[in-house]
Amino acid sequence: MRATFAIQKFNPEIDARPHLEEYRLDVAWRGNTVLDALFQIKHQLDGSLTFRASCRSAICGSCPMVINGRERLACQTLIADEIDRSGRIEVKPLRQLRVVKDLVVEMDPFWSKVNAITPWLTPKREAAFVRHARGEIGEVMIPQNVHQTFYNVDACILCGACVSACNSLDxxxxxxxxxxxxxxxRFVADPREGERRERxxxxxRxxxxxxxxxxxxxVEVCPKDVQPMEAIIRLRREAIREGLTDHPGATHITAFMDIVRxxxxxxxxxxxxxxxxxNLFRMLKILPLGLKMFVKGKVPSFxxxxxxxxxxIRRLFRLRETFK
Ligand code: SF4
Ligand code: SF4
Ligand code: FES
Incomplete structure (x- = not known):
């Protein structure tokens, strides 16, 4: 199979801006991945092509790229599938992160954000370990049903594909x-976590x-089905349950629910x-817009x-309370 690859090249030492370079390649086997092709290009056509890779098995998280407009792991993306879908293969580096060279981006800002959430357990002393009858210290096993609540987020390989695709980061x-x-x-859901509320x-904020x-x-681009947005929704739910509602996002939800109830x-x-x-200050802030809408006849009946x-509806709300 002969395939065309358009790969974004950028060497900050000689290029003013990134550009696409085309390579035509004979791909021997239909099961070959985009990463296989990148190695082939590097070995046969362009030794300067720079990219990250390690495990070649969708485990290490080193090779996320934007392939035909979508974030994917190069080692998990079949050339044949991309050719069938788009007729060619375009490879660019991840978005949102500074390009160091060609397909390599600077991951430091990504790691700083992961670091900012304290990515380790801060256990309650009594919950992290048990003292067995014979006196030795042993681990606390998490029951299967509790573990299931965070099993998805545990699967993250920290590849950064989701960060590249995130609209909010734009x-x-x-x-x-x-x-x-x-x-x-993952840590908020862990029953051994001692600083759940602080987190x-x-x-x-x-x-x-x-x-x-x-x-x-x-959720769409994650290669490990981590479903980050679902985790964020669960965090929001937990924050509201903890009474942390001093944020317009939280008050929107609580006000909405209250009116529907x-x-x-x-x-x-x-x-x-x-x-x-x-909040008088916030009321005064929305007053001009409210008046403007009222004058234009855009305010529905109070x-x-x-x-x-x-x-x-009220019975459903009461039922929901019992499942909290
Ligand atoms: S959540 Fe998914 S896409 Fe995001 S870093 Fe983890 S594995 Fe990669
Ligand atoms: S759902 Fe939220 S976190 Fe996920 S990509 Fe969209 S804005 Fe970003
Ligand atoms: S090379 Fe490790 S995830 Fe692709």
Missing amino acids: VSPGFLGPAALAKAY LERLT EDGIWDCVRCNFC REGRLNEARMPLAMVWP FQRPIKGIRE
């Missing part, structure tokens, strides 16, 4: 990002869990007020009757 470079937050959930407090715009891109549907007129109440099936 506009908020300080955002902790999907990989770090998924890891944070949640930190994560609800600026650049934390409320900065995610829930685009799902991190009372009226059975959303009340668009009450929602903004419910979100800022009783008073609406609860829907017919409101009893059923």
Whole structure:
């Protein structure tokens, strides 16, 4: 099979900006991966081509790249599949991170964010170890059903593909990002963790869990089914349960739920007020927009009757309380 590869090249010592370079290659076997092709190009056509790789088995997380517009592990992406889908193969480095050379990006900002969430257990003394009858110290085993709550996030290989795909990072470079937050959930969910609330407090500050715009891109590109967005949603749920609701993202959820519980549907007129109440400063801030909308006839009725099936809705809310 003859395939065309367009690979982004950039050597900061000689190039003003990155450019695509084309290579045509005979790929011997349909099972060959994009990483196999990169090695072939390096050995046969262009010794200067620079990329990272190690395990070749989707384990080490070294080889994420943007292949045909999407973040993938090069060692896990079959050339034949890409050719069938797009007719050619375009390979670029990860987004959001500075390009060092060709397909190699600087991972330091990624590691700093992972480091910022304290990526290790800070155990409660009594929960981390047990003293057996004979006196020796032993580990505490986590029951299977508890382990299942964080098994997905445990599978992360820290490749950074999700960070490259993250929409929120495009506009908020300080955002902790999907990989770090998924890891944070791994420790918040651990029954041995001794600083669960402190962790949640930190994560609800600026650049934390409320900065995610829930685009799902991190879930789509993750090669290990970590589902970072799901972990972020669980962190939000835990933060609200802990009463950490002093953030517009949290008040949006609590106000929304409260209105639906009372009226059975959303009340668009009450929602903004419910979100800022009783903070006078925030109320004054939204007042001009509210008045403008009122003058233009865009404010729906403040008073609406609860829907017919409101009893059923309230019963569902009560049921939900019992499952908390
Ligand atoms: S969450 Fe998935 S995509 Fe993100 S770093 Fe971990 S393995 Fe890679
Ligand atoms: S869902 Fe959130 S964390 Fe995931 S890519 Fe979108 S904005 Fe980023
Ligand atoms: S080379 Fe290790 S994940 Fe691809």
